[in-house]
Amino acid sequence: MDSESLAAAGLLAAMSRAAASLAELRHPFVRSEPFCYFFPPAGVRAGTAFTLPDGREVSFTVSIAASGGAFHVDGAASAEGEALLDLPARTASGIGDGIAVLDDYAAELVSSAARLIDQLLDELV
Numbered sequence: 001m002d003s004e005s006l007a008a009a010g011l012l013a014a015m016s017r018a019a020a021s022l023a024e025l026r027h028p029f030v031r032s033e034p035f036c037y038f039f040p041p042a043g044v045r046a047g048t049a050f051t052l053p054d055g056r057e058v059s060f061t062v063s064i065a066a067s068g069g070a071f072h073v074d075g076a077a078s079a080e081g082e083a084l085l086d087l088p089a090r091t092a093s094g095i096g097d098g099i100a101v102l103d104d105y106a107a108e109l110v111s112s113a114a115r116l117i118d119q120l121l122d123e124l125v
Contacts, residue, residue, distance in 0.1 A: 007095040010095060010096075010099055011064070011095060011098070011099060014064075014099040014102050014103060015044055015046060015064065015102070017103065017106065018046055018062050018102055018103070018105075018106035019034070019036045019046035021106050021107070021110050022034065022046055022047050022048045022060055022061075022062070022106060022109065022110065023046075023048060024110075025048045025050075025060060025110065025113050027050065027113075027114065027117050027118075029053070029121060030050045030051065030052060030053070030058075030117060030121070031050065031051045032048050032049065032050045032051075033048065033049050033051075034046075034047070034048045034049075035047055035048070035049060039063075039065070041065075041067065042065055042066040042067065043063055043064065043065025043066070043067075043072075044063065044064060044065070045061055045062070045063035046061065046062060046063075047059055047060050047061030047062065047109075048060050048113075050117060052079075052117075052120060052121065052124070053121075053124060054124055056079055056080050056120075057079070057080060058077070058078070058079045058080075058084070058116070058117060058120060059076075059077070059078055060076075060077045060109045060110075060113055061074075061075065061076055061077075061109075062074065062075045062102060062105045062106050062109065063075075064098055064102050069093070070091045070092060070093050070098075071091070071092045071093075071094075071095060071097070071098030072089065072090070072091050073089070073090045073091075073092065073098055073101040073102050073105060074087070074089050074090075074105075075087035075105030075106070075108065075109055076109075077109055077112060077113070077116055079120060084116050084120075085108075085109065085112055085116065087105050087108060087109075
């Protein structure tokens with residue numbers, strides 16, 4: 001396999017890990033639905049959307065896109081468009097660095113999800 005094919009396989013594996021870890025997010029009192037989709041020109045976003053008992057949607061998402069010779073990585077947790085956890089957008093010149101940021105952002109979101117959802121549920125009581 002050439003280096004570009006290896007890089008593509010590495011990116012696919014990293015996005016699969018991120019999507020799988022976010023899809024496994026659960027809360028005993030809140031419905032959840034994982035999602036993953038592509039966006040132009042060369043990006044992919046994955047995450048899980050939770051629906052609180054009051055109808056608000058809370059989402060945990062990561063994305064990576066190739067543009068301008070670099071990889072752009074984002075991660076966020078939000079409730080109805082309001083940021084709960086906004087990880088800084090990062091640009092990486094190499095695929096290895098982009099994958100590392102994507103893995104870190106997915107781990108940060110997974111580790112924060114239960115706490116953030118519990119805080120929102122406490123506000124309802």
